[in-house]
Amino acid sequence: LVTRLNGKALPRSREAWEALHPGRSWETERDKVLPGYREEWDASRPPGSPGEVVGVTGDGTNDAPALKAGDVGLSMGLSGTDVAKEASDIVIMDDRFSSIVKAVLWGRSVYDSIRKFLQFQLTVNVVALAVAFVAACLLKESPLKATQMLWVNLIMDTFAALALATEPPTPEVLERQPYGKTESLISRIMMRNLVGQSVFQCCIVFTYVYAGEYINNVPVGRRLGAGAAPTAHYTI
Numbered sequence: 001l002v003t004r005l006n007g008k009a010l011p012r013s014r015e016a017w018e019a020l021h022p023g024r025s026w027e028t029e030r031d032k033v034l035p036g037y038r039e040e041w042d043a044s045r046p047p048g049s050p051g052e053v054v055g056v057t058g059d060g061t062n063d064a065p066a067l068k069a070g071d072v073g074l075s076m077g078l079s080g081t082d083v084a085k086e087a088s089d090i091v092i093m094d095d096r097f098s099s100i101v102k103a104v105l106w107g108r109s110v111y112d113s114i115r116k117f118l119q120f121q122l123t124v125n126v127v128a129l130a131v132a133f134v135a136a137c138l139l140k141e142s143p144l145k146a147t148q149m150l151w152v153n154l155i156m157d158t159f160a161a162l163a164l165a166t167e168p169p170t171p172e173v174l175e176r177q178p179y180g181k182t183e184s185l186i187s188r189i190m191m192r193n194l195v196g197q198s199v200f201q202c203c204i205v206f207t208y209v210y211a212g213e214y215i216n217n218v219p220v221g222r223r224l225g226a227g228a229a230p231t232a233h234y235t236i
Helices: 002-006 014-020 038-043 061-069 082-087 098-138 146-165 171-175 188-215
Strands: 055-058 072-076 090-092
Touching: 002 061, 055 061, 061 072, 061 082, 072 082, 090 098, 098 146, 098 171, 098 188
Parallel strands: 055 072, 072 090
Antiparallel strands: none
16 A cells, blocks of 8 residues: 555566566456555556655554554564564654654754755855955955854854754644655755845945945055055955
8 A cells, every 4th residue: 555655666667567576467456465666656647646655654664664664664662572663764752653753843843944944054155155266356355354254154144054953843833835855955045045035245345345434434455465464455
């Protein structure tokens, strides 16, 4: 039943099915030995359908094949056998089905935190690389010195990323639809936010690069040469 729903661990072809079930005829006995083979399974479903996401719970040795075939296998930690625990992905230590809800809650929260972390890190690093590259081409120098780049990556990125990655889950996480198995880690909304924020931050940084001396009334820091002392202009 599990394999028929998600298509996992199916033989790839009819020949592989017949090799897996020696002595059985596909024409006469295929309905007795489910679930068939992958090509037949794909043909029976809508085009491009990846199959269902199946979670399996069990505690006995006889549940091990189903726990292994499921996308997520959950075994019982108190009453479950060692074979079931080894075959599962998650062990429910208190044998309570309510713990499955907590596992889903934390799983979704961790996935969302990873996405937040990626969006933040990619935005900051895209801006830093864009500013350094464009300024190197136009000004023959980078307004961001090595120490400043290290400060951004080691201090600001680290603590901000930790804050995003350690946010506790909220009950609202369970109310949204789950993500598909084939969905990209970086969604279209994330890409839109990443590009929009990067352009916004680049505009501010380049405004200070080319007009910072007027905005903050400091000496100009552009094109002073490689041996020049650090300037208030580029420090801003």
